[in-house]
Amino acid sequence: QSALTQPPSASGSPGQSVTISCTGTSSDIGEYNYVSWYQQHPGKAPKLMIYEVYKRPSGVPDRFSGSKSGNTASLTVSGLQAEDEADYYCSSYGETNNLGLFGGGTKLTVL
Amino acid sequence: EVQLVQSGAEVKKPGESLKISCKGSGYSFSTYWIGWVRQMPGKGLEWMGIIYPGDSDIRYSPSFQGQVTISADKSISTAYLQWSSLKASDTAMYYCARPLLLGGVVFRTEYWGQGTLVTVSP
Numbered sequence: 001q002s003a004l005t006q007p008p009s010a011s012g013s014p015g016q017s018v019t020i021s022c023t024g025t026s027s028d029i030g031e032y033n034y035v036s037w038y039q040q041h042p043g044k045a046p047k048l049m050i051y052e053v054y055k056r057p058s059g060v061p062d063r064f065s066g067s068k069s070g071n072t073a074s075l076t077v078s079g080l081q082a083e084d085e086a087d088y089y090c091s092s093y094g095e096t097n098n099l100g101l102f103g104g105g106t107k108l109t110v111l
Numbered sequence: 112e113v114q115l116v117q118s119g120a121e122v123k124k125p126g127e128s129l130k131i132s133c134k135g136s137g138y139s140f141s142t143y144w145i146g147w148v149r150q151m152p153g154k155g156l157e158w159m160g161i162i163y164p165g166d167s168d169i170r171y172s173p174s175f176q177g178q179v180t181i182s183a184d185k186s187i188s189t190a191y192l193q194w195s196s197l198k199a200s201d202t203a204m205y206y207c208a209r210p211l212l213l214g215g216v217v218f219r220t221e222y223w224g225q226g227t228l229v230t231v232s233p
Contacts, residue, residue, distance in 0.1 A: 034218040038156075045206055045223040046148075046156065057221060089156055093218040099146075099158035099172050100210070100217035 004029070004090055004103035011109040017078045020106045022090030023071060028101055030071040034093035037066060037075045040105075041086045049088075050075060077108070085110045113137040115145075115207050115224035122230045123197050130193040131227045133207030140188035141165040144217075147181060147192045148206040150226075158217065161210060162190060170215075197231045204228050 005023040012018035022029070022037075029035055035053045038046040048057050050066035053073065063078045073092070077084050090103040118132045135145060146161030160171040164183040171181070180193040190207055207224040210217040 032218075034213065036219045038220075045226055046220075047223070048219065048221045051219040051221075091156075091219075093213065093216050097172070098170055098216045099161065102156045102158070105155045 003094070003097070003101040004092060006088075006090060006103040006106045008104070009107045009109065011111055012077075012080045013111045014080050014082065016080050017076060018080060018108065019074050019076045020088055020090075020108065022073045022075070022092075022103045024073070024092055024094070024101070025071055027096055028071075028092040028094035029068065029073050031095070032093045033068070035066065035068060035073040036091045037064075037073075038089045038091065039084075039086045040089065046089065080110050082110050084108060113209070113222045115209060115222055117205075117207055117224040117227045120228040120230070122232070124233060125197055125199055125231055127197050127231075128193070128195050129197055129229065130191050131205060131229065133190045133192075133224050135188045135190070135209070138209075140183075141185045143209050144212055145183065145190045145207060145209050146217075147179075147190075148208055148223075149175075149203050150206065151203045156206075159192070159205075161212075161217070164188075164190070197229075199231050199233075201229060202231045 037050040040046045054066040094101045147159040159175040160181045162169045164185040183190040204226045209222040210220040
């Protein structure tokens with residue numbers, strides 16, 4: 001069982017918005033603003049999409065946004081495109097594990 | 112440009128040893144942590160451990176302590192992940208990655224290698 005909880009799947013039609021949640025505890029997501037989100041296409045390495053809750057690395061489209069409320073972080077993908085279909089993993093700085101924590105991953109399907 | 116280039120896929124038998132590599136370029140290899148992430152078939156990401164090549168400080172995830180050995184050779188900007196006796200359950204994709212740490216804890220990872228698939232089968 002992963003330390004961070006994500007729904008196993010999410011879906012949306014092209015052009016729609018979809019939000020993926022990531023629930024932790026008061027010792028990780030709830031306490032620190034160091035939540036990251038990674039996108040992974042089949043057979044490819046993970047790619048950093050969001051860091052420090054809402055910041056985007058250079059080159060990541062602004063269709064991707066992040067937020068946090070209490071012990072839950074969220075990734076929102078707006079204006080869904082076919083290329084957004086991938087697995088998404090959240091990660092958080094945490095007091096209990098010096099290597100950080102990953103969520104179990106969410107498979108995003110673009111219908 | 113930061114690049115992490117991993118060694119190629121491996122097929123091994125249970126009980127055999129293995130060492131896979133990850134060569135960093137485009138940055139000062141000695142001054143950034145580098146580590147290994149396991150992804151078992153159809154499963155999520157798990158940090159195995161990280162090493163600071165400058166002084167060989169190593170941090171293992173409790174799940175992997177004693178199961179693998181992480182090392183680095185800063186003279187050739189290369190990190191390694193090693194098994195002394197493989198098991199079928201070691202079958203997985205292994206990614207090297209360059210995390211950033213805050214207060215000794217990983218808080219984000221921007222650079223990843225392309226992955227090395229390790230298959231362990233009789």
